[in-house]
Amino acid sequence: MNVQKKLEILADAAKYDASCASSGAKRKDSSNGKGVGSTGGVGICHSYTPDGRCVSLLKILLTNVCLYDCHYCINRRSSNVRRARFTAEEVVTLTLDFYKRNYIEGLFLSSGIVRSADFTMEQVVLVAKTLREVHDFRGYIHLKTIPEASDELIAQAGKYADRISINIELPQQESLKELAPEKNIHRTREAMGHIREKISEYAPRNAPAFASSQSTQMIVGADASNDSHFLQLAGDLYGDFKMRRVYYSAFSPIPDASVRLPLKSPPLIREHRLYQADWLMRFYGFKASEITTKEQPNLDLDIDPKLSWALRNRAFFPIDLNKAALEILYRIPGLGVRNAQRIVAIRRHTKVRISDLIKIRVSLKKCLPFIITADHQPANYELDPEKLRAIYAPQARQLELDFTAIQVPKKEVIGGEF
Numbered sequence: 001m002n003v004q005k006k007l008e009i010l011a012d013a014a015k016y017d018a019s020c021a022s023s024g025a026k027r028k029d030s031s032n033g034k035g036v037g038s039t040g041g042v043g044i045c046h047s048y049t050p051d052g053r054c055v056s057l058l059k060i061l062l063t064n065v066c067l068y069d070c071h072y073c074i075n076r077r078s079s080n081v082r083r084a085r086f087t088a089e090e091v092v093t094l095t096l097d098f099y100k101r102n103y104i105e106g107l108f109l110s111s112g113i114v115r116s117a118d119f120t121m122e123q124v125v126l127v128a129k130t131l132r133e134v135h136d137f138r139g140y141i142h143l144k145t146i147p148e149a150s151d152e153l154i155a156q157a158g159k160y161a162d163r164i165s166i167n168i169e170l171p172q173q174e175s176l177k178e179l180a181p182e183k184n185i186h187r188t189r190e191a192m193g194h195i196r197e198k199i200s201e202y203a204p205r206n207a208p209a210f211a212s213s214q215s216t217q218m219i220v221g222a223d224a225s226n227d228s229h230f231l232q233l234a235g236d237l238y239g240d241f242k243m244r245r246v247y248y249s250a251f252s253p254i255p256d257a258s259v260r261l262p263l264k265s266p267p268l269i270r271e272h273r274l275y276q277a278d279w280l281m282r283f284y285g286f287k288a289s290e291i292t293t294k295e296q297p298n299l300d301l302d303i304d305p306k307l308s309w310a311l312r313n314r315a316f317f318p319i320d321l322n323k324a325a326l327e328i329l330y331r332i333p334g335l336g337v338r339n340a341q342r343i344v345a346i347r348r349h350t351k352v353r354i355s356d357l358i359k360i361r362v363s364l365k366k367c368l369p370f371i372i373t374a375d376h377q378p379a380n381y382e383l384d385p386e387k388l389r390a391i392y393a394p395q396a397r398q399l400e401l402d403f404t405a406i407q408v409p410k411k412e413v414i415g416g417e418f
């Protein structure tokens, strides 16, 4: 099989991995193998480096042959797909070739598991090592590591990569046992802990001797886990392992799917709400345990999780914008981090009024029932959570409608001000 054919198969096989943050890039159909050099060419995706730059990456698998049988994965042992395998040398040559032609700025390399976790990891490391040491490659490298591989090999991967990631895939061990019997959540966390130690060890030296961050991906809707399971785990990963990003990838039925999987994807809005909740944990000071409750372990699909929290905690409001601490301002629906900071800056000089909020483009529709300003006090009827929810939630839909068709509202941007 020639390299172009392998590239088609192994780039296509890599597209299900969201942990390189490529999901925001506009994709073109790469199945005909054309379009190299555009954002959607064979195996080329967009990603974000740890310092926030957007880069084009060659996103491929070393091989889609795999010993494991993860039911949610198209490359699993029992799947009937075309298989291919690059040699380490072929990946190095492809990367350099694309890089020199300015098609890409880096490489995202993952792999199915051949022979053993250690053997596979050695091959992945060999690619990165050859690029860095033999060809003095200065581009971005993101390596997907295998938790079952030895700590020594994972450490070597970190030595050559800018970012490394291990996909935790499902938030509960029982689900893994059912759908990915060879994987173990405890071993994955152990490996993440090891990476975290290495990152911390090298970070103060300010030398690029180890990857600067790690990320992971979880699949949403392949098992019975609720949103609380996802968010609790994500909260732990951010806290315990200083995870840079947790990606939530809505499960989509794959060709030749296992019978253990649901027939339908979860509504896309669920993935969107999880990203919003994740954003609340990372930037707004919310804990996972505040975002969902025992009674409501799943996020409200009709309204964003911050508004949902505010409606459950109506006694917390209204908040006086002229007095409240910054962390309290972060809790107001419709008020993002930047605008909360702007309000604190404004009130150093003058009393905050509605006209100030208009100037900084605060979403007044969302905000007003929750705030007090020098010239505004919410009316009593606005304090009723049920009435408020009715204002913000979309109109009720008939039960026979297909809820998988609910799309993410265009104006809502993941991680935006909300």
Ligand code: SF4
Pocket (backbone or CB within 6 Å): 066, 067, 068, 069, 070, 073, 074, 075, 076, 077, 111, 112, 113, 180
């Ligand atoms: S280890 Fe599991 S998820 Fe990874 S390639 Fe193999 S079957 Fe797919």
